[in-house]
Amino acid sequence: MIKYLGSKRILIPAIEKVLGVLPDCRSVLDLFSGTSRVGKALKATGWRVILNDWNHYAHTLAIAHVVFDRERLDEAIPVLEHLRSITPVDGWFTETYCRQSRYFTPENGARIEGIREEIEKLDLDDELRCVALTALMEAADRVDSTVGVQMAYLKKWAARALKPLQLRDPDPVPRSQHGKAEAHRLEAREAASRLSADVAYLDPPYNQHKYLGNYHVWETLVRWDQPEVYGIACKRIECRQRRSDFNSKRGIQQAMKDLVELLDCRYLLVSFNNEGFLDRAEIEQLLSTRGTVTVLSRCHPRYVGAKIGIHNPQGRKVGEVSHLKNTEYLFLVGDVEIADTVLESVGLTREQPVL
Numbered sequence: 001m002i003k004y005l006g007s008k009r010i011l012i013p014a015i016e017k018v019l020g021v022l023p024d025c026r027s028v029l030d031l032f033s034g035t036s037r038v039g040k041a042l043k044a045t046g047w048r049v050i051l052n053d054w055n056h057y058a059h060t061l062a063i064a065h066v067v068f069d070r071e072r073l074d075e076a077i078p079v080l081e082h083l084r085s086i087t088p089v090d091g092w093f094t095e096t097y098c099r100q101s102r103y104f105t106p107e108n109g110a111r112i113e114g115i116r117e118e119i120e121k122l123d124l125d126d127e128l129r130c131v132a133l134t135a136l137m138e139a140a141d142r143v144d145s146t147v148g149v150q151m152a153y154l155k156k157w158a159a160r161a162l163k164p165l166q167l168r169d170p171d172p173v174p175r176s177q178h179g180k181a182e183a184h185r186l187e188a189r190e191a192a193s194r195l196s197a198d199v200a201y202l203d204p205p206y207n208q209h210k211y212l213g214n215y216h217v218w219e220t221l222v223r224w225d226q227p228e229v230y231g232i233a234c235k236r237i238e239c240r241q242r243r244s245d246f247n248s249k250r251g252i253q254q255a256m257k258d259l260v261e262l263l264d265c266r267y268l269l270v271s272f273n274n275e276g277f278l279d280r281a282e283i284e285q286l287l288s289t290r291g292t293v294t295v296l297s298r299c300h301p302r303y304v305g306a307k308i309g310i311h312n313p314q315g316r317k318v319g320e321v322s323h324l325k326n327t328e329y330l331f332l333v334g335d336v337e338i339a340d341t342v343l344e345s346v347g348l349t350r351e352q353p354v355l
């Protein structure tokens with residue numbers, strides 16, 4: 001999967017364990033699915049997964065990693081084999097993201113562009129198209145020259161950027177016995193009002209940094225729309241224009257309150273951290289309107305960019321990072337009986353909620 005700020009890879013075992021003790025639950029709604037890492041893991045353990053994310057690239061990842069079933073793998077292999085033979089194309093994408101900016105070498109940029117143009121020409125159904133796009137996105141991610149986000153790029157080529165782009169075959173999960181997965185691309189509150197499941201899993205943005213801005217190249221790669229771009233990072237103009245209350249210190253509390261009220265589910269599981277606009281007490285208060293809130297927490301290293309200091313646009317170090325770790329929280333909303341069962345399942349008491 002692509003490198004992703006806020007990835008819940010380390011928390012997945014705890015998420016699986018917590019959800020595993022909820023009685024008579026078969027479906028889960030992941031309202032901010034991102035890379036779909038959590039959704040894929042839950043599908044692998046038997047859950048029927050419903051995913052949602054506002055960004056096109058995330059919707060593509062959701063279809064490829066979760067909606068697409070292993071039972072169709074034989075249909076995807078020939079598509080990827082064909083794409084490996086495509087001649088590179090040096091056009092708008094290569095000029096924008098390899099010369100005007102430096103996310104990829106021009107050689108890999110042309111490989112990316114040639115494959116992407118061919119995907120556009122192929123007569124693929126939506127699932128196979130998303131599998132092909134995801135294979136390309138992840139191949140590009142393995143040869144990029146960033147620290148993991150597309151706010152900027154490295155002054156010198158990263159070692160991985162000098163390797164040739166290579167497409168890998170997908171590794172899909174079999175369809176859940178409880179039904180086929182779904183993927184939607186809706187604003188979170190609209191999704192909350194329209195979609196339902198036994199459990200809702202929420203991993204909303206924590207602060208002012210928009211995922212669209214952090215991963216704008218993937219958005220363009222998927223949409224293939226040659227957008228107007230700005231700045232040395234060549235961001236899509238949409239990054240300036242689109243607003244979300246979840247990225248606003250003034251708006252996030254009401255936005256979260258709306259979600260809590262709108263969601264049609266029996267249980268809520270919310271992921272947040274101590275660097276967000278809402279603190280632990282505020283989140284607990286918001287969630288308490290739905291039932292008993294159980295809090296689990298874990299110390300977690302910050303993303304790699306936090307380890308290299310603060311730099312100005314010329315690349316000169318101008319500040320120090322204040323801390324290298326944060327606290328990741330899981331808030332489960334249910335009844336008291338379930339709260340005690342959850343704590344017991346992870347070997348904790350109510351007075352010691354630490355993962």
